[in-house]
Amino acid sequence: MNKKWMSVLVSMSLVPLLLASACSSKDGSGSGNGGKEEQVTITHYTIDSPDRTFVEKLIPDFEAKHPNIKVKVTKAPYEQFDSKLQSSIAAKNSPDVTSHWGYGGFMEYYNKGMLMDLTPHLDGFSGADYNIPEDVMNIYKVDGKTYGIPLNSYVTVMLYNKDLFDKANLPYPPTDYEDKSWTFEKMVEYAAKITVDSKNLDEAQYGVDFGFGERDQRPQYFGANVYSEDTWTNGGKPSEVNLTKPEVIEAYKTIYGLIYDKKVSPTPAFSQTVSGQFGDPFLSGKIGMSVVGSWSLAASSDFSFNVGVAAVPQGPNEKVRSVLYVDPLFVLKDSKHPKEALEWIKYLLSTEVQEKSIELSGGNPPVNQAAAEKYYNNFEGIDPAGIKQVFEGAYKYGFESYNHLISNYSQINELFINELAGVENGEKKVEDVLPGIEQKLKDLLARVNK
Template identity: 35%
Template sequence: MRRKGKPFALLAVTMILTTILYGCSGSGAKPAASGADTAAKGNDTAAAAPSKDKVEITWLVRTDPNMIDWEKEMIDGFQKEHPNITVKLEQIPQAEIDQRLTTMIASGKVPDVWSSNWANSGFATYKKMGALLDLTPYVKKDQAALSTINQNIMNIYQIDGKIYGIPMLSIGSFLFYNKELFDKAGVPYPTVNWDDTSWNFQKMLENAKKLSSDIGNADKQVFGVFNSMSANLQSWMFGGDFFKPEAYTSAVMGEPAVLTNKANKEAIQFNVDLIQKEKVAPNQTTIDAVSAIGDPFLTGRVAMVINGGWGFWAYQPAKFKWGVAPIPYHDGRKIALFVDPWNISAKSKHPAESWELIKYLVDPKNGGKKFMEKTSATPADTSLAEQWYKQIADKTGMKIEDIKTLNEGAIKNGREADNHLIDKFSVISNTINQTIAGVWNGQKSVDDGLAEIDKNLRSLNLK
């Protein structure tokens, strides 16, 4: 699956350009309508009109208590506006989405509306399976409804002149920290400036040492830091990558770069040292045990956590004040961006009605706005940017301009997540994870672990 004219390799450039999304939404950036119109040229298939008969469509979502209220509100509101369309909500735990979706697609009993990036496998995998409907005719018909979604973000899901997804959110990766633990230890809060080279991994380690306490006492221990990102995304932070650039342009993993990119070893060794040498980070066994009680950060067992921007809503229930900082600086640092779309199944029996639901979900005066308000997820819609800055500032006690700086920096230093771009990434991820847990727990050396990962990835022979 290769993008003609806009290959996956350009996603990093594309996402850098999206600084206009939040940084200067009034800068005259072209809205999605013009890009959608260009994409629609040459595709004269007319969008079907919604039926006047009573129909039922299925909306597949992840099981998430933070989002259920919004989902129910959307269904109620949508059905009032479209009394002939019944929306059936189907919830699946994230860990089960890949397996169950694959079964659904194979059997033809597919959900009508869902997000291809809400699983370990992502957009590339489901596009290559032929599971996604070409939305170009609908986008062409309803350009005005999508006019405030930035064109650059819309282009992420445009392949060979056809559009396969409508972005609903665009989030980066950050370091979240417990302000109360920082205050107790007398540690200053980290910067919000991504270009501040003094906020590097060595400085993070120094802070983690001061913030760690009672290590070894399972009932009291507090770890200074936990990097929750995958091994490959940790390598990105050090300028490394388990895969070659062409893997992201072709959506085919190809020959891995696990052993040829020297930054990979530096990144993995650093995290191992946090766990095994410095004792300021939990190993996988400890994380599993703590997670049985609750989220390690929310329970106060971790002072700093590196995580995706979903932390903005996942950490709202915290009983303590928390803040947000950049991923520490390192030469060549890149961080993961997660731009999630709404999609319609290629085999949907009711595509026109499903399209009406998607329009309702992304409407910046309705679904899109309420999604942001209820979840604090970073919106993909330019018209909601300033409101999001204020909302996050109010929840964190941080300044509006600081939130803006953090988000713009994440976009500038980011690239679209690996699982969104490489086909069969669920298999790839499982292969890596089978080995990396032993590395984190000290059962395998970094060299042996990386060699094993390289060997196992090559044995997949993915094409």
């Protein structure tokens, strides 16, 4: 009997403790889990390339600072990035954090309803706290709501081969965007003096490879617009297409005229041949100037010649001389852990981590301007002050890449690639091809933007 009553008394004495434990477990602060928050796992989806997967090396430090959050990285090849993302969303297995690292861009993701409105979760968050310029933060806002937080900021730069400039007795182009003597015409003049037009691959070299933006954005440099102005205020959906306007036709004729009229730019066949050997036609040492995204700076250690960085020359459009490629991080709409996902994003934006990421990634440009100085000093043999001046000028005269701002861009880009191939190969004329592209583009937009 004594044992029986002792057992009842012990059981009764445990009831308050069990109730207290249950109540504490509900608010995540009790003894049920040692006073710790419930542990969750978030997924970071990225391209399977070293300049993106380096984030895996940052996870141990993050998890040590946030013991309630685990980070899992999933990845896909560039060509499969969008399709695998769509498949995971359809299968209700959406990642938490990603970016537009495939063919599609921000507006495509936004219009498909893939992105979470982060505004309700941003209490106390300010881009200024992470040294992000306000105009850069605003790129990923729609109607005042935030759908992405910038992480990296690439720009268009001109790389030039100092050895070829020296051989042609030419002065180096300036890094100062305010130097108005550096014009498109001056660039073409220099390119003509560098070019050796020869069928012998060993002897052939070209003055300039003008890779300004995607194919539909290049006319913007010349003051012509393929899309109506409402594109930028209408969710990336243009109401009009201007491919047959005289200024657009002339812009394309100027671009492809560098190859077939002026003969100062390489043909696609030449570029493909030397790219096969070196990975990038500029790396072959056979091109004097290359207007390209600043990601090409990451290959600076592979250059077998002396290289410089310069401003993109002044063209007919006085306001736009650079394409900006700002990569944000998104939290996908189906994420069950937006709070934890934002902690991961804020960690990646911190000055210390942005500086560490430059080295780990091989040269990703930080959006945090306090880390920018380290980036400018990251490229051996290239003047850091010159890189800084080029970036500052590019920001001032920059326009965000069309593939980020136009809805359903992956399909639009494929259309331009296919339809302009004949012009790029010298088989067809611009004025003969553009009307057909315009009609196909209108049909495509009518179909995808219903």
